[in-house]
Amino acid sequence: MIKAILVFNNHGKPRLSKFYQYFDENLQQQIIKETFQLVSKRDDNVCNFLEGGSLIGGSDYKLIYRHYATLYFVFCVDSSESELGILDLIQVFVETLDKCFENVCELDLIFHADAVHHILSELVMGGMVLQTNMNDIMARIEEQNKIVKQEAGISAAPARAVSAVKSMNIPQQIKDIKLPDLPQAIKDLKF
């Protein structure tokens, strides 16, 4: 069983937290903090397993993590899971994210936390591994996205337009506007 899946960045900011056993919000934050402290002080060239912290798990539980650029993906699992298997599962998870977001980076996880949750729910359900085949996972996700798009349909168009305007960075855009090089243009003018 997987007890929790945590994703946080190099500074310990949570990007995704999924607990398959109930903890109240305060305890969840403490667990994230503790896990971050345990994981972040480890070098990159040491092994990816460590004994669970005091808050989550106990002797039967292990933290299995991978560090990708700015993000830590940490799975807290008990002894019924294969350690190397979970490492591969993390890899599948990240590759799936990569496919869904096209060159995934931390920003994608920040702004689409809900989408990441939906993707994760196709891999793991209630703490048990649901699907490990990436093609199947992608098929499921795409089918669901199709439904969402259909439902949004034409009614969502104005909302999309507004959000497009909102996410437009006008000052930057103005800066980026390329005016033709006037002096050159003048020079090039042939009378």
Place this chain on the structure above:
Amino acid sequence: MALKKVKGNFERMFDKNLTDLVRGIRNNKDNEAKYISTCIEEIKQELRQDNISVKCNAVAKLTYIQMLGYDISWAGFNIIEVMSSSRFTCKRIGYLAASQCFHPDSELLMLTTNMIRKDLNSQNQYDAGVALSGLSCFISPDLSRDLANDIMTLMSSTKPYLRMKAVLMMYKVFLRYPEALRPAFPKLKEKLEDPDPGVQSAAVNVICELARKNPKNYLPLAPIFFKLMTTSTNNWMLIKIIKLFGALTPLEPRLGKKLIEPLTNLIHSTSAMSLLYECINTVIAVLISISSGMPNHSASIQLCVQKLRILIEDSDQNLKYLGLLAMSKILKTHPKSVQAHKDLILACLDDKDESIRLRALDLLYGMVSKKNLMEIVKRLLGHMERAEGSAYRDELLYKVIEICGQSSYLYVTNFEWYLTVLVELIQLEAGSRHGRLIAEQLLDVAIRVPVVRQFAVNEMTNLLDTFTVSAQSNSMYEVLYAAAWIVGEFAGELEDAERTLNILLRPRQLPGHIQGVYVQNVIKLFARLATTCLELQDLPGIVRLCDHVLDKLQHFNGSSDIEVQERASSACMLIEMLRTQLTATDESAMVMETAESGIPPLAIEIVQEMTLLFAGELIPVAPKAQRKVPLPDGLDLDEWINAPPPEDNPSSSSSEHDKEELFVSASQAGGGTAMGHDGGHGGAGKRRKSLELTPEQMERQRLARLIEQSNNPHYLKSTNASASAAGASNADQYDNIDDIPITELPLDMDGVAALRVGVTKRSDKYLQDQQAAAALQGGGAGKDGKKKHKKSKKSKKAKNKVAYNSSSESEGEPKPLHIVNTTLDMPEGVSLSDSEDKDGKYDPNDPHRALDIELDIADFEAPAASRSASKKSKEGKENLKVPAEPATNSTSKKEKKKDKDKTREHKRERKAHTQPVVVDLIDADTPTPSPRHAPAATATPNANANASNNSLNTSSTVLPDATTEEHHKQHKKKRNKEKNKEAAASVAEEATAASGSIIDVEDDASTLVASKTHKKKHKKEKSRRKEKKEESESATASASVSAADYEQPLGISTPSKEIF
């Protein structure tokens, strides 16, 4: 109205959506809390609106806020509203929010039952899928009960996606509502043969989880899993199955024998490290369970250890870690094979990775011998000086003590060395939180090893003298507790008791409980010194002593700690009493100067009484002794001391229960042990006799009491001798304890004195001595040039005297210098191995306890039981249907119909086979023909076994077996896949003829396995191709664009994807 709606839609456009919220939070890093609280206010506004999209947006934002640590349970109602939306988009957001913040105790869940049921039965598979995913996170017992049937229906959905999710969901249902397990199990078992590999894998996953906690109930499934293991190519599933076998083998050694060969083949053939590792693990489990009687037993171990060595030598730290982890499992049963790789393990102690060092430390426990203990400990001490983290240092310290203290200091040959090590550990500058542990070790060694006491008291005096309580963060000062006690208790061994006394009396800042021990031991030392004075007739000396101690004790008298104060003032009173007697004599002595003994008899008496207080040998008490003390015969804990209160009689069953747990009843424990110390304690127990008892009863009670007293650790025994005599007479009850009488060994202290001359690392000296002695012994030189050598000879002689059992020692090993007294004070009928694991292991809240249900899998061991179980299961099924609510009548009717159809099928089959009982036993739910045949083949032997037990049916059993077998064959031919399988089938046939289950087939195993290996080669090739493909895929997928923080791609370029 329409206008309002348009207006609402328009306004909605400018509401904050999730992206805006995230952006806002990132822009308000300095006052995040304030920003979020305004956002929450906005969300509350939004939730009050009627528009579901607005609510949905609000709930999505709440989910994000929840991740940041804010409680959002107040929005529960709104979340449910969003969940109940007909739009998939909203539903998904709603279920996500619910899965993040609801929990099984949420009261709101009552409201969701019908909604979730509707979603589960939705036409859109993703509605049901989302509902299942969400439900899996917050399902409550009530929901489980009410929805179990719906989820079970989904298990036979036409869509594999839903089947897969439903199967996993059932595990959550079982946890909350164990009654569902029995009726659902046949279906679950059926899913092991599902055509969809995902569903199959999910079913394996669920059964593995179930079997992990209650393996014995799933043993009959072994043949199915065995088949899956030999046919499947899904590594993920194989790992689960192999793990499951690891849990099953301890219960069934025959299974283990059967497994060894296919597993070994897998080990040889697989290229997936994860699979290899799990195979090794299970082989280890098998080897542990059968332990002996296997022809190629040692070959398997050798193979495992070899493969593990490869893992440990790998540059991948993960493999190294796992290799060490698996090694530690082998260590428990086959220490010899692990010891062969000592070099490797010791090298891992220097690894840069702390996790790996810790795992290597675990192994060290088994690596030590009498020969190398000193050397290993020296290395560990070296590590401790270099270790940076305090946690790691603590762990090292703990390990040092653990490896030295294991099995009553079996490997410690020289306790002076060990005490020196302990003192060095104490003097480490960094300190440690294990102060208490070291203190316990000091006490234990001093008590158990009488010979080393003289060395110990002097060491402890030095320690008391020089130890400075420095950092408050560590608990090292706890050792002073032990040191003070040791110098006091064994004051007789002290060279200079007065110096020690002065050290103890020195005013110091110490915690109260230690000061208390100081005071107590000051009195012990005082009594000892006073006795010497008495012997020397040194009246002025004793007076000076009294005054001195009285003076110094004033310091303790003023302590703020109540315990210290009390002890100090009673000590003062005692000494003052003596003092007044002495001064009284001063005057009387002036009168009658002739009196030769200057000390008055009263004073002598006081001093003698004081020494008596502390006389007597203490022996160690087993940690569990107290709770095993039998209840004295005359004592009735339920009897009222005063008359019971009139209103009710609360002598409930629970208190009786407690009594049974705490005490072994005296009559039970008594047995024939009374003879040993009959009369040992004379009339000690006669005080409490009551008038009503007959003489026989009294005699019986007295005997029982004597037994009890002799075993009661708190009962002070009259003499040392009687205690050891009792120990000797009880020897046969003390399982696992080498009953070694306490023996005094002569020990010359010259060597010790030499050692004390300022060597920085004093413990090293012992190592050098040992090596030198070994060299001497090895050279065969008969000269006893070295003192150590002489000593060891002496101890050898002594050993012979006390018949110390050391036959297992090899010649080259150093002989123990000191003997450990392993006698423990234990009540009779109790062995040290009596563990409370049973109490400790079971968590009363563990839902798996309720899942310990015997399932009606055709059971080859207890056919009768399984039959009754299958009956029960039918009842259970009916029960489960009752609570189904009227709203879902249609579905449950459908199900019933299906069931009816099935039963009809049943009947048909029964008619055809004219063998109702057996068919029923093979499988309560009749199979859908195609995937079912294979297990039928494996199940028939079971049925056969059942039938042969049931004498009524014996004659007709042959028939159905033959027919199913035929079916089986035909089906196989149709598929025409591999000839190997037919071979397997024929083997199965033979097995049927022999009327044994697949496990029993010992002789045919080899052919079966041979056929499997063929297949495996095919598989291997396939999987290799697959892997290559995946590798190239992931290589193209990986991208490395350098960008600013956050925009850095995650760079997934490490394709360790061997599983999928």
